Amino acid sequence: MVKVFIYPSTSLILSDMVDRWGHEPLGAALQIRERIQTPGFDSPPLQMTPDDPKRGLRYAAVEVPSGVRGRMALMGPLIEESEAAIVINDADFSFGCMGCARTNELVKLLIRHRDIPILELTYPRSEEEGVAFVGAIKQFLTGLSEGAA
Amino acid sequence: MTQKVRVAQLSCGPEHSGVQGEIYEAAEAVNAEMFFPDLTLADIRRYYDEFGLEARSPDLKLAIARAKALVEGRVDADAVFIATCFRCAEAAIVRNELRRYIHEHSDLPVVSYSFTERTTAGTLLTRMEALTTIARRRALLAREVQEGLTLGVDSGSSTTKAVVMRDNEIIGTGWVPTVRVNESADEAVALALKEAGVTIDEIEAIGTTGYGRFLVGDHLAANLVQEELTVNSKGAVYLADRQHGPATVIDIGGMDNKAISVQDGIPGTFTMGGICAGASGRFLEMTAKRLGIDITELGPIAMKGISKKVPMNSYCIVFGTQSLVNALAAGSTPEDVAAAACHSVAEQVFEQQLQEVDIKEPVIMVGGTSLIEGLVHEMGQLLQTDILVPPHSQFIGAVGCALLASGFRGGRSDESV
Structure with a gap:
């Protein structure tokens, strides 16, 4: 079993797929519902405090906005723990969504700088692309199992 | 409730x-x-x-x-x-x-x-x-005429102001430095009552505003306790006789600055803040002190100077004061230094706050700093407009309070009509 960081980290679908192929998903799986009634897309389920942005200083300097540092306080430890990663770019809101573009840039950079297997894909826009998309993820996850065996 | x-x-x-x-x-x-x-x-x-x-x-x-x-x-x-x-x-x-x-x-x-x-x-x-x-409180803010005998008190961070109004006229004013909040309010009120020739028992309604509004409001059993953004907006358009249409109100205070975009006397958008005392009236007080003059003399002196001759950025009050000392040591004239200090404060308010509200003419400057004509001039230059400074502009909060408080005379309220 490999610890796989998923991006968008809120994606329930990605989280399920990683789990289904026998690995541990590292993310903050959250159902992006049809109606958005929370402050943001990825409103944290836990109560964050002003101490969280301070903990985020480990990943981003003090001149970086507090929202980025607060998000990094959640994401940073998961990235450090990860042994593989799946990154889906340009995903639809409903697939999984992280609210801050600056944090997303930093998260992806930190993943790319880790010496781990990474699968980067663009979100599919047609049925044909969708089939290929799922196939690529399946192949990547299966490969991780073989590598780990 | x-x-x-x-x-x-x-x-x-x-x-x-x-x-x-x-x-x-x-x-x-x-x-x-x-x-x-x-x-x-x-x-x-x-x-x-x-x-x-x-x-x-x-x-x-x-x-x-x-x-x-x-x-x-x-x-x-x-x-x-x-x-x-x-x-x-x-x-x-x-x-x-x-x-x-x-x-x-x-x-x-x-x-x-x-x-x-x-x-x-x-x-x-x-x-x-x-x-x-x-x-x-749109009904309350719709009031355009002061009625009866009312008192307004503005308990600010630097000074406390009191105004007595009767039938739409200012008949007494008081202005003292804020030391102990309630005592300073009592002093300002006593001055205003004395000038008006009335006693506190005759006052029909009282309004308070400013940082000490809650404490002073309790102390004086005020009918209206109101923050300064709405009160100053009302006071500004009332004194400037611009109660209808758009206006922009700028108040550079002792501790923070306010920029308010007003429509028919009611604030639409506003900003309130100030990164540092360097962008406030406090820096001008320090400048006057270093020049060895009274703050009331700073404006006229600044008008005789040329701000561009002295490099100054009062983003921080410490660095601003350093620039001031260095300029004087290098032989700059007090006039140029005074003008540069006014320009620096105006520039910071312009860059940090006025970008966040839509500037619509007339631009009305109020508060104690509006009496520093060098500051008003520099702000006018930056905004490329003639700035309006209404009479009694330094009493703006107290006037706004006295005006709005008149809606509470006899136990009634504008809001209940």
Whole structure:
């Protein structure tokens, strides 16, 4: 079993797929519902405090906005723990969504700088692309199992 | 218990900054409730595309969509609070454009704020109070004429001002430095009553404003205790005789600055703040002290100088004072130094605050610093307009209070009519 960081980290679908192929998903799986009634897309389920942005200083300097540092306080430890990663770019809101573009840039950079297997894909826009998309993820996850065996 | 004011929150980052609780607390303190306009994913895509501003952050796209829904009446709200992270350029663009869009296309009062993890409910309180006042007390703010015999007290961070008004005329004023809040208020009130030739028992209604408004309000058993943003707006347009139409009110105070975009005497958008005392009246006080002159002499002296001759950036009061000392040591004239100090303060207010409100003429400067003509001149140069300084501008908060308090004479209230 490999610890796989998923991006968008809120994606329930990605989280399920990683789990289904026998690995541990590292993310903050959250159902992006049809109606958005929370402050943001990825409103944290836990109560964050002003101490969280301070903990985020480990990943981003003090001149970086507090929202980025607060998000990094959640994401940073998961990235450090990860042994593989799946990154889906340009995903639809409903697939999984992280609210801050600056944090997303930093998260992806930190993943790319880790010496781990990474699968980067663009979100599919047609049925044909969708089939290929799922196939690529399946192949990547299966490969991780073989590598780990 | 009056009905809660419903404030729509458009934001990016407050939860992850750990300050969402502070926003809730500030709203609760003024009997308001925050809510997040409920939209479907399809609404978000459509409204975002229609608005036309390309944002990369999904939460900013959500904020844009919510703003459109509010303006189009899809969602009911009494007021709007826009909040994004300090130092985020993308969010600053979205925040400014949404504030302008809502202001131009709806009657909703709106305030925007950039927070850090250090933002507290106390910091947000005055802004939230002003926002809810505009939403809740439109009837009160509609008052244009002072009636009867009323007293207004402005307990500011530097000075305490009191004004007695009778039948739409100022008949007594008092101005003292703020030392102990209640005692200073008593002194200012005594001066105003003496000049007016009346006793406190004859006063029919009292209003208080400024930092010490709650304490002084209790002390004087005031009928109206009101934050300075709405009170100063009313006082400014009243004294400048611009009660109808647009106006912009600028108040450079002892501790912070206010810039308010006003329509028919009611604030639409406003900013309140000041990164450092270097952008406030406090820096001008220090300049006057270093030049060995009274603060009342600074304005006329500055008018004789040329600000460009002295490099000065009072972004920080310590560095500003260093520039001042260095300039004098290098042989600069007191006139040029005074002019540079005025320019520096005006420039900072211009750069940091006036960019966040829509400047509409007439521009009215109020508060004690509006009497420093060098500062008014420099602000006029920056804005490329003639600045209006109404009579009694230094008493603006007290006048606004006396005006609004007249709606409470005899135990009645403008709000009940």
